[in-house]
Amino acid sequence: MTEIQQTPAPGPGPTLATVTLLPTARPADEAADTAVLDSARQVLTDLTGPAPLAPVEKVDLDTFDDAPLMPAWMRSPEGWAAYAGVFYRSRRRGFRRWVRRQPTDRGHVRQFGRGTRRVHEWVVGFEGVRVQGAAHTAHVLTREARAAARSARFTPRILGSKKELAMKTADKLQKEAEAAVALHKKARKDRNRARNLRAGVVYGPPLAAIGGGFVATGWLGAAGGMLATFTGGAFAGRKPYEEEADWSADWRSLGDGDRMTAPMLDQSFRAAKVIGADETLKVVQMPMLDARGAWSTVIDLPPGIPAKKAMRAVDELAAAFGVEEAQVSVSKRGRSGRIELYVSRDLPFTDKAKPGPLLALEAAANFWGPISIGPDVRGLPISISVVERSGLVGGEPGAGKSASGNTILLAAALDPRVLLVLADGKGGGDLEPFEHLCECFEGDADPEAFYKLLLAEVADMKRRYALLKKLGKRKVTEELANTYPELRQRLIWVDELMFYTTDEEYGKKITKLLRNLVSRGRAAGIITFCATQKPGSDVVDTSLRDLLSIRWALRCTTPEASDTILGKGAAAAGYSAKTVQAEMRGAGYLWAEGQNPVMVRADYYTDDQVTELLERATEWRRAAGTLPTGPLSLADQLRAQAENDAALLAAVVDTFANYSAKAGEELDWLPGSVLLAALKDDGLDVTAEKLGALIVRTDEEKKAKRAWEGSRVSGYLRSRVTATITARYGLTA
Known part of the structure; x- marks a missing residue:
C-alpha cells in the first residue's frame, strides 16, 4: 500500500483530512464515486471561511518546582555514576593545578611569606632613614668635637689668641655634637613608638587568635588560629611583587644586612672601578659567614688586573658595600690576581679586649x-x-x-x-x-x-x-x-x-x-x-x-x-x-x-x-738566680774587698748614713769620738791613731772644731772619707 500525502492549503484552519487512494480498491459503482466527490466538495466549501481561533491558555514562566534542572536519564544509576566521575576528574585536575602552583610566586607558602614581609615592612616604616641620618650626623659631629678638644688641649697656653680660639671652637663643636646626639635619641624614640603601635596592630590579632583558640579548645583551637593567621598572611601577599616596585632590588648593601652574593661582588667592584662594566669576578670560595658575623670570600680578578689594584681601592669598596673602610680587609691569596676579601659586621677592635x-x-x-x-x-x-x-x-x-x-x-x-x-x-x-x-x-x-x-x-x-x-x-x-x-x-x-x-x-x-x-x-x-x-x-x-x-x-x-x-x-x-x-x-x-x-x-x-x-x-x-741585684752601695762594695781596712771604711760610711737618717738631713761631718764609738760597737778593733792613719786629714781639718752636744770637738769630713776610698780602692758611691 502506498500512502500519498496531500499538501495542505495555506492559511489558518484545521488540518485537511488525508485522502488515501487505494489502487487495488476500485469503486463498485458510480454512486459510490459520487458520494466521495460530494464529500470532498463539502470540505472545500468549509475551508473558504476563516477558522475560529482556539483560546490560548496563560502560563506563568516564573513558577516552577524545586526539582533539579537535569534530564530524566541523570536520575538513573548510570547517570549518577557519570556525574560522580566528572566531579572526581575535575577535583583531581584542580589538586594537580594547586600542587604545580605551590613552587611558583602564586603558591600559598610564597603568598604567606610575601604577606609577612609586607606587613613587617609596614611595621618597620620609614622612620629608620631619619634615625640613620641623625646617627651619622651625631657621629661626624662627635668626632669633630673630639678632634677640636684634643687640639685645644695640646695648644700651648703661651699662644694666647690661638689657645682661646681653639677653646671656643671646641666648646661650639661640643654643643653641636650634644644637640645632634639629643636629636638622634629623639628620632630613635619616635621611631620605636611608631613601630610598637604598628606592631600591635599587625601582630596583636594573630597572637590573640592563637592564644584565644588554645584557651578555648586547646591545641585544636590553636591550630585553627594558626590556620586563620596563615590565611590572612596569604591574602596580604596574594599579589606578587612587580619588578619596578621591588626597591630592595635596586642596590644590595652589606651595611643594610643583605647577604654577600656573586652579583653583589660584581656590582661593588664595578662601582669601585676595580673591574670594567663588562667584566665579572670569578668566585673561588663562595661567600660565607663566620662565627663573628663577618663575610669572607676568595675571588679571582679578571685577567690583567693585579691584586694590588683592589687593595688600593679599599675605601671605594667600603663605600660600595655600605660599611666603614676599617671593616674591609683585602689581601693577596696565593697569586697576583687572586684576593681574599673579608668584611666584618661591625667596626673591628671596638669591643672589650679579652685577657692576654x-x-x-x-x-x-x-x-x-x-x-x-x-x-x-x-x-x-x-x-x-x-x-x-x-x-x-x-x-x-x-x-x-x-x-x-x-x-x-x-x-x-x-x-x-x-x-x-x-x-x-x-x-x-x-x-x-x-x-x-x-x-x-x-x-x-x-x-x-x-x-x-x-x-x-x-x-x-x-x-x-x-x-x-x-x-x-x-x-x-x-x-x-x-x-x-x-x-x-x-x-x-x-x-x-x-x-x-x-x-x-x-x-x-x-x-x-x-x-x-x-x-x-x-x-x-x-x-x-x-x-x-x-x-x-x-x-x-x-x-x-x-x-x-x-x-x-x-x-x-x-x-x-x-x-x-x-x-x-x-x-x-x-x-x-x-x-x-x-x-x-x-x-x-x-x-x-x-x-x-x-x-x-x-x-x-x-x-x-x-x-x-x-x-x-x-x-x-x-x-x-737571674734576678738583678741592683747597684751595690759603697759600703757593700768595700766589704766585697775582703780587707780589714776596707771593712773599717765600710763601717765609717754606715755611721755617716745612720746619723744622717737620725738627723733627717745629709751630714757632711762627724766627731772622731762618735766614729770610734760606733766602730767599737760593731766589734772592730780600732784606735784614734789607726783611724787617723787610715783617713789622712790636713792640718786645717785636724784643728777645725765644730759644736757637738754642747762642746766643740774635731772630727772627719764625709768628703775626706769618700776621697780616701776612691784613692785607695777606686770605688765611688
Whole structure:
C-alpha cells in the first residue's frame, strides 16, 4: 500500500483530512464515486471561511518546582555514576593545578611569606632613614668635637689668641655634637613608638587568635588560629611583587644586612672601578659567614688586573658595600690576581679586649719562640719571632704604644733568661714597674745617661763576639745561650726615641751607637726595639730606621706618617694606618711575618694584670738566680774587698748614713769620738791613731772644731772619707 500525502492549503484552519487512494480498491459503482466527490466538495466549501481561533491558555514562566534542572536519564544509576566521575576528574585536575602552583610566586607558602614581609615592612616604616641620618650626623659631629678638644688641649697656653680660639671652637663643636646626639635619641624614640603601635596592630590579632583558640579548645583551637593567621598572611601577599616596585632590588648593601652574593661582588667592584662594566669576578670560595658575623670570600680578578689594584681601592669598596673602610680587609691569596676579601659586621677592635694569653702561663715563657701579639680582624691570634730581629713601633699620641709595647716587654720579662735594658725618653713612669728586673735602666729622660748606657752595650756586644770567636760559632743560639750565661738574649727597649735623637749634644752620637747595635748586635743575641710618635728622617735617621725589620704602625693622622713607619709605598698599596679609627685603640698594621702588613690589635693588660705578671717574673727569676741585684752601695762594695781596712771604711760610711737618717738631713761631718764609738760597737778593733792613719786629714781639718752636744770637738769630713776610698780602692758611691 502506498500512502500519498496531500499538501495542505495555506492559511489558518484545521488540518485537511488525508485522502488515501487505494489502487487495488476500485469503486463498485458510480454512486459510490459520487458520494466521495460530494464529500470532498463539502470540505472545500468549509475551508473558504476563516477558522475560529482556539483560546490560548496563560502560563506563568516564573513558577516552577524545586526539582533539579537535569534530564530524566541523570536520575538513573548510570547517570549518577557519570556525574560522580566528572566531579572526581575535575577535583583531581584542580589538586594537580594547586600542587604545580605551590613552587611558583602564586603558591600559598610564597603568598604567606610575601604577606609577612609586607606587613613587617609596614611595621618597620620609614622612620629608620631619619634615625640613620641623625646617627651619622651625631657621629661626624662627635668626632669633630673630639678632634677640636684634643687640639685645644695640646695648644700651648703661651699662644694666647690661638689657645682661646681653639677653646671656643671646641666648646661650639661640643654643643653641636650634644644637640645632634639629643636629636638622634629623639628620632630613635619616635621611631620605636611608631613601630610598637604598628606592631600591635599587625601582630596583636594573630597572637590573640592563637592564644584565644588554645584557651578555648586547646591545641585544636590553636591550630585553627594558626590556620586563620596563615590565611590572612596569604591574602596580604596574594599579589606578587612587580619588578619596578621591588626597591630592595635596586642596590644590595652589606651595611643594610643583605647577604654577600656573586652579583653583589660584581656590582661593588664595578662601582669601585676595580673591574670594567663588562667584566665579572670569578668566585673561588663562595661567600660565607663566620662565627663573628663577618663575610669572607676568595675571588679571582679578571685577567690583567693585579691584586694590588683592589687593595688600593679599599675605601671605594667600603663605600660600595655600605660599611666603614676599617671593616674591609683585602689581601693577596696565593697569586697576583687572586684576593681574599673579608668584611666584618661591625667596626673591628671596638669591643672589650679579652685577657692576654700571658695570664694563663703556669711556667716561664720562651722568648726564643713566637711571641703572641694579639688578634687580627678575623679574631685569629698573631705571633711573631724576634730572634735576630729589631723593631720600630710608631703612632700618634694616644694610639696605644705603651699597651702595645707591653706585649713584648712582658713576654721578655717572663723569660728568666732574657736581660732587660730599658730607657724611658718620656720620663713618665710607664717603664718604671720593670726597673727591678732590668740590668740597666734609664728613666729620667737624660740623653747623657742614655749615651753612657749605649756605650756599655756596645762594649758588651764586643765581648759577646769575642766569646763567639773563641767558641768557633757565628751567632748565638738558644742552646749556646743556655750553656754560656754571658750570651743570654738582651732586649734593649727605647721609649720615645725622638727625645734622645733630637738632643743637640748627644743626638747624633746616640743615633750612631744605636745603628751600630741594630746592624751588628743581631747575631750576638741583642734585640733592639724603638718606640716613637712619628719616626721621620728628622727624628730617626733613615740609615737607622731602614735597619729595623719589624714595623708596627698604630693610628696615624696622615698616610705619609704611616709610610714613615711601614715604608714608602705602603699606603699606596692599601696599608695605611690612617684608616685606623680612634675607637680602635691599640690596633695598627704589623709588618713582621710574610710579605704584607696585617691589621692587629695588641693584647691589652691592665695595670693590675701587669703588676701580677711582673710578680710572677720576679719569682721565676729569683728561682732561676737571674734576678738583678741592683747597684751595690759603697759600703757593700768595700766589704766585697775582703780587707780589714776596707771593712773599717765600710763601717765609717754606715755611721755617716745612720746619723744622717737620725738627723733627717745629709751630714757632711762627724766627731772622731762618735766614729770610734760606733766602730767599737760593731766589734772592730780600732784606735784614734789607726783611724787617723787610715783617713789622712790636713792640718786645717785636724784643728777645725765644730759644736757637738754642747762642746766643740774635731772630727772627719764625709768628703775626706769618700776621697780616701776612691784613692785607695777606686770605688765611688
